[in-house]
Every structure is written in structure tokens, then in C-alpha cells.
Amino acid sequence: MAVEVLATADGRAKCALSQAHATAWFAARQAGQPISVGQASPPLHPSRPERPELLPPRDVPRRRPGSPQGRIALLHAVAHIELNAVDLHWDIIARFGHVPMPLGFYDDWVKAAAEESRHFNLICDCLEAMGSHYGALPAHAGMWRAASDTVDDLFGRLAVVPMVLEARGLDVTPGMIEIFRKAGETQAIAALEVIYAEEVGHVAYGSKWFNWLCGRDGLDPKEVFHDLVRRYFHGALKPPFNEEKRAEAGLPPDFYWPLAEDMPFAAD
Numbered sequence: 001m002a003v004e005v006l007a008t009a010d011g012r013a014k015c016a017l018s019q020a021h022a023t024a025w026f027a028a029r030q031a032g033q034p035i036s037v038g039q040a041s042p043p044l045h046p047s048r049p050e051r052p053e054l055l056p057p058r059d060v061p062r063r064r065p066g067s068p069q070g071r072i073a074l075l076h077a078v079a080h081i082e083l084n085a086v087d088l089h090w091d092i093i094a095r096f097g098h099v100p101m102p103l104g105f106y107d108d109w110v111k112a113a114a115e116e117s118r119h120f121n122l123i124c125d126c127l128e129a130m131g132s133h134y135g136a137l138p139a140h141a142g143m144w145r146a147a148s149d150t151v152d153d154l155f156g157r158l159a160v161v162p163m164v165l166e167a168r169g170l171d172v173t174p175g176m177i178e179i180f181r182k183a184g185e186t187q188a189i190a191a192l193e194v195i196y197a198e199e200v201g202h203v204a205y206g207s208k209w210f211n212w213l214c215g216r217d218g219l220d221p222k223e224v225f226h227d228l229v230r231r232y233f234h235g236a237l238k239p240p241f242n243e244e245k246r247a248e249a250g251l252p253p254d255f256y257w258p259l260a261e262d263m264p265f266a267a268d
């Protein structure tokens, strides 16, 4: 099921399948007959639509958010992140089927994948209401790198994807909501507020299972986290951090602050 989602190129179709599979998973769980977790061979890269054109980050044009075009560009970038997130959550399920995990691990990522699918749809709805659509602008090509780099390391995947990248979303989303508030764009505000509320859960799932794995192996989670982020994440973590939401998601300051401070020369 996860591989089917990964192999679907169109964004709306990918998200529809993602939500249908999540519904089937939870219906089976409810009925006390969970779908068995098998092993799969997910593609190295998920299928993607022909548009947007994917460009290196430095070539993606930046626009000021003060204009309608700037706000469309911002939402387009968010849609691209959400579509990647759908794939990332199904990928962690398919990629690490050989690592025995409690059923709750799959519950969490299936739920998160369904939420990401809703996030993509909500942002696409906003773009369409503003006369644009996902695919109308170029997007960031490097977004799958964290997945490729951690393709055989579940600890590394959890450290970098939910606990670094999705946690970064908690830092930047309030500022984004403010941009749309100033412009009085209520549909985008409502969509971003859903995203902001649900992303806390995704970071929390990451830190929960990361801590669980470390506990299983008798490892110190903080030390392992620092090692893995230095190995797989390219650059320093950027303050200011949303300390409150990070705490709510089970990410203590001594996890992330040392990674911001010990790389003072990293480019902003």
C-alpha cells in the first residue's frame, strides 16, 4: 500500500490513495484484524508529476511575500513540502519493514501520512482559489535528499526527518500565518493553522519512536541524535526555535541548541 502511494505521480491522486489506504488501515485495526506489515521494495525516489519543474534551491526564484504573487509562491513551496511529506511518511513504513516495530509505530505514520495528504489538498485549494495551482511554479529539487541519505538507517531517518525538518516547520509556520493575516487571506490562515496544529504530532511521533529505539538498544538518545544529525544533516540548525511547541513535541533544548551553536560558520 505504501509503495502504491509512492509510485503515484499526480499530487491529488497520490493524496486520495494515501487517505484511502489510511482509512483501510484504521478500519482493520478497529475490527481487531490489523493488516499485516510485510516487506516491500519502495522506489529510491517517489513518482512525481511532470510539473512543477524541480530546480536546485539557489535557482528557485524568491519573491517578497508582500505581494499576491509572493504569497502564491510561498503557498506553492508549502504544497511542495506537504507532497514530499506524504511520500516521506509512507516511505518510512515501506523502507524499514524489516525492522520489527510495535503496531503503534505504523498507526502513527499512517495517521501522519493521511494528515499530510490533507495538508497538500488544503494548500492546493488555496492556490486554486488564488488563480494558481501546484505545478505552476518551479520547486525545490533537494527535498528527497534527507530520505536518500538515511535510506538504510531508521535512527537517522527519525532524527533528520521528523526531529529536524518537521520541527523546523514548527519554528517558521507562525511567521507564515502572520503574513497571510496581514493580507486578510482567511482560507490560507485556516489551512496553515491546521498544518501547525497537526505537525506538532508528527514531531512527537518522531521523538517518541527515536527514544523508543534508543531505549531498546540501551543508547543515550541525546548523544545518538547529535551524532546522526551531524552525519546526515547538512548545515546548522537555525534559531530562533519554537521552544514551546518543540517541548510539546518531546524535543528538549539540549537536543537542538548544541547543533545550532557548534556550527557558527554555516551559511544562513
Ligand SMILES: [Fe+2]
Pocket (backbone or CB within 6 Å): 082, 085, 115, 116, 119, 195, 199
Ligand atoms: Fe504537513
Ligand SMILES: [Fe+2]
Pocket (backbone or CB within 6 Å): 085, 112, 116, 166, 199, 202
Ligand atoms: Fe508532518
